[in-house]
Amino acid sequence: MPELSYREAVRDALTQAMRRDDDVFVMGEDIAEMGGSMGVTQGMLAEFGPERIRNTPISEIALAGAAVGAAMQGMRPVAEIMYEDFLTIATEQIVNQAAKHRYMSGGQLTVPVVFRTQGGAGWSPGAQHAQQLESWFVHIPGLKVVFASTPEDVRGLLWSSIYDDNPVVFFEHRTLYGLKEEVPEEIEPIPLGRARVHREGEDVTVIATGRLVHEALAAAAEAEKEGVSVEVVDPRTLQPLDENALVSSVKKTNRCVVAHEAVVRGGFGAEVAAVIQYQAFDWLDAPIERVGARFCPMPFAPVMEEWVVPHANDVLEAVYRTVGRGN
Amino acid sequence: MAKVEQRGTLSKSDLRDFYREMLLIRRFEEKVEERFRAGELAGFLHVAIGQEAVAVGVCRALEDGDIIMSTHRAHGHSLAKGTHPNEVMAELYGKAEGCSHGYGGSMHLYDVEHGNMGANAVVGGGLPQVTGAALAFKMRGEPRVAVAFFGDGATNTGAFHEALNMAQLWTVPAVFVLEDNKWAESTPESQHSPLRDLSKRAEAFGMYTVKVDGQDAEAVYKATRKALEHARSGKGPVFMHVDTYRLVGHYIGDPQIYRPKNEVRKLRETKDPLPLLRERLGLSDEEVQELETEVEEIVEASVEFAKSGTDPKPEDALKNVYA
Numbered sequence: 011m012p013e014l015s016y017r018e019a020v021r022d023a024l025t026q027a028m029r030r031d032d033d034v035f036v037m038g039e040d041i042a043e044m045g046g047s048m049g050v051t052q053g054m055l056a057e058f059g060p061e062r063i064r065n066t067p068i069s070e071i072a073l074a075g076a077a078v079g080a081a082m083q084g085m086r087p088v089a090e091i092m093y094e095d096f097l098t099i100a101t102e103q104i105v106n107q108a109a110k111h112r113y114m115s116g117g118q119l120t121v122p123v124v125f126r127t128q129g130g131a132g133w134s135p136g137a138q139h140a141q142q143l144e145s146w147f148v149h150i151p152g153l154k155v156v157f158a159s160t161p162e163d164v165r166g167l168l169w170s171s172i173y174d175d176n177p178v179v180f181f182e183h184r185t186l187y188g189l190k191e192e193v194p195e196e197i198e199p200i201p202l203g204r205a206r207v208h209r210e211g212e213d214v215t216v217i218a219t220g221r222l223v224h225e226a227l228a229a230a231a232e233a234e235k236e237g238v239s240v241e242v243v244d245p246r247t248l249q250p251l252d253e254n255a256l257v258s259s260v261k262k263t264n265r266c267v268v269a270h271e272a273v274v275r276g277g278f279g280a281e282v283a284a285v286i287q288y289q290a291f292d293w294l295d296a297p298i299e300r301v302g303a304r305f306c307p308m309p310f311a312p313v314m315e316e317w318v319v320p321h322a323n324d325v326l327e328a329v330y331r332t333v334g335r336g337n
Numbered sequence: 338m339a340k341v342e343q344r345g346t347l348s349k350s351d352l353r354d355f356y357r358e359m360l361l362i363r364r365f366e367e368k369v370e371e372r373f374r375a376g377e378l379a380g381f382l383h384v385a386i387g388q389e390a391v392a393v394g395v396c397r398a399l400e401d402g403d404i405i406m407s408t409h410r411a412h413g414h415s416l417a418k419g420t421h422p423n424e425v426m427a428e429l430y431g432k433a434e435g436c437s438h439g440y441g442g443s444m445h446l447y448d449v450e451h452g453n454m455g456a457n458a459v460v461g462g463g464l465p466q467v468t469g470a471a472l473a474f475k476m477r478g479e480p481r482v483a484v485a486f487f488g489d490g491a492t493n494t495g496a497f498h499e500a501l502n503m504a505q506l507w508t509v510p511a512v513f514v515l516e517d518n519k520w521a522e523s524t525p526e527s528q529h530s531p532l533r534d535l536s537k538r539a540e541a542f543g544m545y546t547v548k549v550d551g552q553d554a555e556a557v558y559k560a561t562r563k564a565l566e567h568a569r570s571g572k573g574p575v576f577m578h579v580d581t582y583r584l585v586g587h588y589i590g591d592p593q594i595y596r597p598k599n600e601v602r603k604l605r606e607t608k609d610p611l612p613l614l615r616e617r618l619g620l621s622d623e624e625v626q627e628l629e630t631e632v633e634e635i636v637e638a639s640v641e642f643a644k645s646g647t648d649p650k651p652e653d654a655l656k657n658v659y660a
Contacts, residue, residue: 032477035476061476062476066503067499067502067503067506069499069502069503071465071495071496071499071500072465072468072496072499072500072502072503073503074465075462075464075465075466075468075469075496075499075500076465076466076468076469076472076500076503077469078465078466078469079465079466079467079468079469079470079471079472079473079483080469080470080472080473080476081469082454082466082469082470083404083469083470083473083474084473085473085476087469102459102462102496103462103465103466103496106459106462107457107459107462107463107466111454111455112657112658112659112660113440113657113658114437114440114441114445114447114455115437115440115441115445115447115449115455115657116435116437116438116439116440116441116447116657117438117440117656117657118437118447118448118449118450119447119449119454119455120660122660151658152658152659154659174660175660176659176660
């Protein structure tokens with residue numbers, strides 16, 4: 011089994027889809043010669059040329075919109091939005107256009123486009139390059155939303171997103187690009203809407219996304235030393251959401267922590283908490299704990315950034331609160 | 338819809354057919370106003386009275402396989418692109434038989450089979466998608482052109498500038514049809530643009546630009562043929578600056594308090610495309626009456642069709658969200 015980094019895994023999915031299918035192409039800012047701001051598309055220009063590894067002007071509206079228009083004509087474009095903060099500029103095309111053409115046409119159109127983007131704290135880029143905005147898009151009927159946390163997942167989920175006939179907003183976390191793991195030789199597509207249980211446990215379920223999956227796994231290892239058994243579940247697809255997997259895990263453990271890097275208020279964890287309390291109310295032995303960033307824009311100073319976003323210890327403390335051992 | 342026999346030249350019979358189509362749009366729009374005022378139609382309705390020659394002149398010039406994207410003022414474009422009046426009217430009545438099956442409404446008329454990729458109710462919102470559709474045609478080597486309709490108000494949006502810049506940069510086969518009716522809803526051009534000549538905005542991107550009198554259907558047709566040929570031959574996109582007039586309010590019921598009272602009256606006397614074409618063709622009262630009768634029957638039938646159509650089930654609202 012080859013070992014791939016998260017970055018290489020994204021590249022592998024793009025490359026193999028483009029080899030297989032002329033309708034797949036990538037467009038974005040600085041993706042050609044430079045290979046993208048995160049180096050994801052490095053080397054792809056040489057294989058596929060500038061038509062299919064298409065550099066765009068700094069025009070997020072037209073970049074997103076042209077991808078939508080091409081998708082409506084049967085192409086399968088992957089539009090790279092360099093930083094997810096810039097999704098705010100492209101949002102009109104994603105929310106009012108991509109998400110609604112199928113619906114407004116009464117089912118005549120499909121819009122098989124992927125908006126790939128990345129973000130997150132860890133490198134101190136400040137308030138306009140480190141947000142986590144995935145929950146915004148979960149609120150929009152017509153969009154699918156993916157947030158992958160491992161190399162194998164990001165490859166299999168991106169493949170499925172490219173071949174999904176709906177618009178998909180695909181989130182990657184910047185600090186995960188260097189993460190490596192062994193992956194199968196052949197891409198194994200991961201169906202959108204299927205959660206992954208990373209670690210089984212008996213006492214507490216942590217439902218985590220993106221970087222926080224790894225923080226939750228670290229917290230679980232610590233908790234185990236104290237005799238608390240933690241199950242870690244990654245929904246992977248935020249819309250559609252694998253509610254059954256999340257609810258059945260909590261019915262087993264009777265305790266739940268939701269964890270993401272985005273701010274707690276209005277974050278995706280709020281939706282998960284609502285789903286769990288409604289479907290597993292009688293099984294819960296403690297209030298659902300929410301872990302996320304503090305309610306401020308992302309600060310620059312590394313000491314502040316570090317303090318604002320959650321880490322393994324924050325997850326661990328939340329776990330302990332659910333079993334009555336918290337401070 | 339009969340195709341014009343010899344492309345680029347129009348016989349009297351072709352132009353008579355244009356007149357009939359424009360008359361159909363006019364009477365259709367008047368009927369829409371009437372039924373809206375009678376309380377039968379929901380939603381926001383914008384009629385294209387005064388702009389019929391643009392819809393007909395452009396759409397008649399298109400080839401099969403060419404696509405359009407339209408605006409909130411979409412009825413005329415849809416009819417001219419070949420959607421049956423019954424289906425347009427049924428959509429306005431919110432019926433399953435409508436061209437968007439009741440999911441779209443007046444501002445979201447679609448007919449993919451006839452090359453209508455949708456009317457867009459976000460001003461300028463469709464323009465990047467026209468660039469993208471044209472890019473798809475170019476990448477696949479298809480001899481097709483993507484055509485955008487939009488108004489002067491849209492030329493102030495970021496989407497307009499980004500879409501045109503990108504289209505020219507990539508020399509995609511697109512035609513951007515500016516229906517310059519001098520009003521962005523209630524805001525006159527003097528209040529929304531520092532330029533009196535909006536084609537300069539396209540020239541700034543190095544785009545080939547054509548100006549045409551939008552009240553003259555034949556001129557619009559010929560200009561469109563030229564634009565399509567340019568775009569289809571790989572020379573890149575074309576900006577058509579079409580000078581036209583909105584002879585009604587922005588929406589049905591608009592009291593037009595922002596507009597001098599005699600402006601519309603004067604424009605109707607001098608700029609109405611229907612009498613202009615009628616005069617040019619020298620149509621007799623009998624010929625016009627014959628066409629009026631024919632068109633009226635079609636419009637009345639469309640109302641009957643719509644009213645006897647099927648209401649979607651409320652829970653059908655949950656269909657078509659995802660493919």
